[in-house]
Amino acid sequence: MTRSHTDDRRTAAAQDRYQAIHQGFGWKVPKRFNMAHACCGQWAAQTATARRVAIREHVAGQGLGRRFTFAQLQSAANRLSQVLRAQGVRRGDRVAIVMPQRFETAVAYMAVLQMGAVAMPLSMLFGPEALSFRINDSQARVAVCDESTADALKQARPDCPGLQCLIGVGAAGEVADLDYAKACAAQAATFKPVSTLADEPAVLIYTSGTTGNPKGALIPHRALIGNLTGFVCSQNWFGFDPDRPGSQTQAVFWSPADWAWTGGLMDALLPSLYFGRPIVAFNGRFSPEAAFEILQSHGVTHTFLFPTALKAMMKAVPDAKARYRLKLQAIMSAGEAVGDAVFGYCQAQLGVTVNEMFGQTEINYVVGNCARLWPARAGSMGKGYPGHQVAVIDEAGQLCPAGTPGEVAVNRLDVHGQPDPVFFLGYWNNDKATTAKYTGDWCRTGDMAVADEDGYLWYQGRTDDMFKAAGYRIGPGEIENCLVKHVAVANAAVVPKPDAERGAVVKAFVVMSPDCLAQRPTGAGQAAFDDAVRAQLQAHVRGLLAPYEYPKEIEFIDQLPMTTTGKVQRRVLRLQEEAKALATKPGAAA
Known part of the structure; x- marks a missing residue:
């Protein structure tokens, strides 16, 4: 150390x-503010900072890759802004950015934001259906992609009549409407940024809920x-x-x-x-x-x-x-x-x-x-x-006493009664969902927590992750953390398994650690080995947590379902267990 x-x-x-x-x-929020100017323009405009490195690329197995200064980032953004303007992009228009971590992705954000347009980031892991829904819902006119996402966008495009232009970076330039490098090279490296209000929309990010289609959260510059x-x-x-x-x-x-x-x-x-x-x-x-x-x-x-x-x-x-x-x-x-x-x-x-x-x-x-x-x-x-101003509130919007579980919420106003600039503008074309997000001035997160006497919050899980087993309210996080402490466990997820007598029992899905997998036999001996590990894990949890929290059932799997942001998708596992229970009910269709 x-x-x-x-x-x-x-x-x-x-x-x-x-x-x-x-x-x-x-808070000191200026009336006019632009993310691109704050993140690049101001540094590129100063001689002392223009040559400072902004982006370092890393190449797997090779180490250090290309380096780009703030001056280079601004110059490239100016050229792309000119390209986008030539394609009809104007203030407030949505532009899809469908690329992984790379220099050109940073360029795309700066280019879109300094135009006063709205950047709509889309994951490179999205398939054609996920892409087409978001592109159509947002009415994006232009999309920027690279070779990792070009095929998915090409498949989605027939279902996206409003997508007028596809700009391809790298090898994607050969199959897109415009080749990024050639189009940018033909433009001047100067651009006059739009002076945006701090409250103007800057980014549109789609979030997945527990039900229904994803909702587009509109994020302002502030x-x-x-x-x-x-x-x-x-x-x-x-x-x-x-x-x-x-x-x-x-x-x-x-x-x-x-x-x-x-x-x-x-x-x-x-x-x-x-x-x-x-x-x-x-x-x-x-x-x-x-x-x-x-x-x-x-x-x-x-x-x-x-x-x-x-x-x-x-x-x-x-x-x-x-x-x-x-x-x-x-x-x-x-x-x-x-x-x-x-x-x-x-x-x-x-x-x-x-x-x-x-x-x-x-x-x-x-x-x-x-x-x-x-x-x-x-x-x-x-x-x-x-x-x-953060608190744990109940269903009526009242503050929960210390030690009592509730929903984490953030007030529109800070502790001095001033507006908090972190808030989104609302869900894209979904006023009903925006209204439902609030109870008075409290914005609900959908996440459960307990506040202790000192004001520290202790996560209990999503409101839809919490469940009752034999009358006890169960938060999966504590059990998962306990399981991961065991040498045999690489990762774990806990969900309710429907049970006729107790309503639900605690079930854990466990990914074995590399050391445990190395010892795991194949063939006839595997079942006995798994049973032994299962018993060890149950005893481990039972010895550290409350008796009602240990997993009555443990299933070993190769990997947990994860979101692209690295969160365990407990909902996938929970629905899987509910479907199994439904199928085994007397009278269920064969």
Whole structure:
């Protein structure tokens, strides 16, 4: 562990500055604000910062790739803005960006945003049907893709009559309407940005709910400002670090989070560029080995890693401290509960206390920890970040007492009664869903938590993940965290299995750890081996949690269903169990 890491830990233990920071903070949102200017234009316009590296590309197995300065990013964005204007894109129009982490993806965001148009990020993992729904619903006129997404877009296009132009980056230029490189080369490297209001729409991100079609959350330019307190705190004062001379030019950010999602766009790409720091772009498949390679070869100082990624890294490289020379100053994690096993691993092997964070597309980066300035508690989501008034409320919108489960909600106003800039504008063409999101001034998240006496929130799961078994209310996160502590478990998901007598029983889906799989026999001996491991895991949970929480049934699977943002899709497993129960009912159709 380096001296700076040790100092951070001592600082966190020695003082808790949360109340002073929270009460003393006030928002300063200008009337006019544009994400692209804040993240690139301002740096490219200054001689002292124009040559600062903005994007570093990483090539799997080769290490360091191309590097691009803020001046190069702005020049490329200007050219693409001219191309988009020539295709008829105007202020407020939606432009689909369907690419992985790469320089041209950052260019596309800057180009669209500085035009006053609306960037619509779409995951490279989307199939034709998912793409066509979002393109049609948003009425996007232009889409920018590369070779990884061109085929899916071509398949979707016959169902997208409003999509007028497809711009192809790299090899995709051969099959698209316009070749990105050729079209941009024909345009001037100058462009006059549109002066947007802070309240104008900037990004349209579609979120998947538990039922129905995805909803488009319309994000204004000001939301980036609303994200910043959480980003700075969760990254241990990223961008403001007087205790480490020269650190402002040395900070390097990386996250495997897809830039098409809130976690990659608003929690990684845009805030890193806002503070004039470089971010690493890697579009290869995530693996623990690749993660450690990137962290070490680029000297990454700040990162956002999903709990599932950290779990995989912990299981694959338990002795990371001995094998890698890391420069980490902060790790933010979100999406699922981290749990104390991963929490301890990050401290002991990665040299930092992980800062859990909670947010969602509509109201992002609102709750979390900052180990440098107030104590982080293992397994806790943390507290409301400065500028955000966060509470746990009941169904009627009343505050829940400490220790009582409720729904996490964020008030439209901060603690000083001023508007919180982090809020989304509403769901695209869906006023009913927008209205349903609120109870008075409280915006509901759909996530359950318990607040303790000190104001720390403890995640209990989605409102639709919570369930009752034999009369007890069960939150899957605590059981999953307990299972992952066992050496035989790489990952786990807990759901209710319908039961005629008890309503439901606790069922766990478990992915075995590499060491356990190496010992697992094939053929006749496998069933006995699995039974033995199953009994060990049940005894493990029963010995650490309440008797009613241990999984009555454990099923071993190769991998858990995951979203593209790294969250376990418990709903898929729950519906699977409900379908099985329905099929076995007396009188069920054969």
